[in-house]
Amino acid sequence: MQNTMLKKARVAFAIILGFIALIGLKFAFGDKAFVLITSFLVIVMVSAGIAKKYYAQAIILCGGISLLIITALFFPDVAITKVTSGSKLLDIFIEIKALFSDSIAKLGLIIMVIAGFSRYMNDIGASQKLVEICITPLKKINAKYVLLGTCYILMQILALFISSPSGLALLMLTTLYPVLRSIGCSKAAVASVIASGICIDYGPSASGSVLISEITGYDLFSFFVDKQIPIVAILFVVIGVSHMIMQAYWDKKEGEHHKQPQEDEQVMASASHIPGYYALLPVVPMIILFTFSSLLEEYLPTFLRFKIDVVSAIILSFFIAFILDSLRAFDLKKSTDKVLGLFDQMGQSFITVVSILLCAQVLVAGIIKIGFIDTLFSFIPSEEHYAILMIVLFSLLIFLGSVIMGTATVFNAFAPLSAEVARGAGISVFKMLVPLHFAASLGRSFSPISGVILAVSGFIGVTPFEIIKRNSVQLALAYVLMMILSIYLL
Incomplete structure (x- = not known):
């Protein structure tokens, strides 16, 4: 009991001492030093908390609230929210409510609906059918290393419709893995290719793409076509060819190319009972979105020039799939039960993805309100080479954060802040955010605690470090090439 009371007293004393230190810092060194040091301390504490595996959302939210409280106390002239309540401290929570409401209504809803639709496609067997049809022509390729590289490219294309890295990997393990093993590919080589299947998040269904579209106000599908395809098309080919070379190198080095193909215990999951047209449902x-996008508007007759947003397109696609599945099953009870997975996944995506975005918005609001961005960039020259250096540094931080945490959601947490940094430095927001988005997913593929790597290594029976070793050259090459392409093409 006494120890507990002593600890509480120490914490209270530390808080009081810290508050006195802040006052002394402001009056001794001025507003700029106060803003920079205080903001850096909060960011470091948030990063340290995440690294120690504290609940990231709680740490980020507390960091944002702390900055807003400091702003209210030390900079009373700064408006915390658009319409004040009359109390600066109450304004903090009114602003948080406004941020939450806006984010959930727009970005959060998009992410949840995409996640739910992806789950529904899996539950009705449409995802499995799409994979089965795509794999069939690959069986005719005899050159095993060419097949490995081709399979990587196929998986990245499938990522447009199956956005979960772990979900796509598990589908590949039950469909593609037996095919590759049967033609003599080593376990480690197949594991490496499957684990890197979504090493680059992209496309309208990726949460990072949705976030960038929301931050920039750029149409989601147009962003995918204009800003992502020119880069990822080159990266996919380069990584695919690198897989052909590096998997052959490692097999030769480890003596795997001398081993005879052996029958694997895993049995290919059959989707033969599912109609072929189900493969089209994930693509709907x-x-x-493509048909009614600005890209085709001028080619459509006037009466077909509709406008439709992402959420509406996905809900329409779900309704089409539900009707078809109900007619096929001719069992309304069974068909409606499958919809449970859609809403369950929407809830899960809120817990894992949307919640961290909401908390990140609060942290960004605190950083902006206290004046960190304006103060920081008052010291930074505006020449082009400084801008490029800043992009590289930010991408490295995001990359390392993804490696440490094993998830690409690091980008979601810091994208709003990075966008403000880019605007403050006069850099194109796309030039900043696109390489950060790609760096986060590449970092996830380098992490031994990444969910997809752990799933693949456990299923096949190789270590996560063996997968990372075999993929290190491909991913490092992709990272460097991605940075070059992003800087010069965006």
Whole structure:
């Protein structure tokens, strides 16, 4: 009991001492030093908390609230929210409510609906059918290393419709893995290719893409076509060819190329009972968005020039899939039960992805309100080479954060802040955010605690470090090439 009371007294004393230190810092060194040091301390404490595996959302939210409280106390002239309540401290929580409301209504809803649709496609067997049809022509390729590289490219294309790295990997393990093993590919080589299947997040269904579209106000599908495809098309080919070379190198070095193909215990999951047209269902949202996008508007007759947003397109696609599945099953009870997965996944995506975005918005609001961005960039020259250096440094931080945490959601947490940094430095927001988005997913593929790597290594029976070793050259080459392409193409 006494120890607990002593600890509480120490914490209270530390808080009081810290508050006195802040006052002394402001009056001794001025506002700029106060803003920079205080903001850096909060960011470091947030980063340290995440690294120690504290609940990231709580740490980020507390960091944002702390900065807003400091702003209210030390800079009373700064408006915390648009319409004040009359109390600066109450304004903090009114602003948080406004941020939450806006984010959930727009970005949060998009992410949840995409996640739910992806789960529904899996539950009705449409994702499995799409994979099965795509794999069939690959069986005719005899050159095993060419097949490995081709399979990587196929997986990245499938990522447009199956956005979960772990979900796509598990589908590949039950469909593609037996095919590759049967033609003599080593376990480690197959594991490496499958684990890197979504090493680059992209496309309208990726949460990072949705976030960039929301931050920039750029149409989501147009962003995918204009800003992502020119880069990822080159990266996919380069990584695919690198897989052909590096997997052959490692097999030769480890003596795997001398081993005879052996029958594997895993049995290919069959989707033969699912109609072929089910393979089109995951693609329907892409077809709708592409057909009614600005890219094709001038080619459509006037009566077909509709406007449709991502959420509406996905809900329409779900309704089409539900009707088809109900007619096929001719069992309304069974068909409606499958919809449970859609809403369950929407809830899960709120817990894992949307919540961290909401908390990140509060942290960004605190950083902006206290004046950190304006103060920081008052010291930074505006020449082009400084801008490029800043992009590289930020991408490295995001990359390392993804490696440490094993997830690409690091980008979601810091994207709003990075966008403000880019605007303050006069850099194109796309030039800043696109390489950060790609760096986060590449970092996840380098992490031994990444969910997809752990799933693949456990299923096949190789260590996560063996997968990372075999993929290190490909991913490092992709990172460097991605940075070059982003800087010069965006």
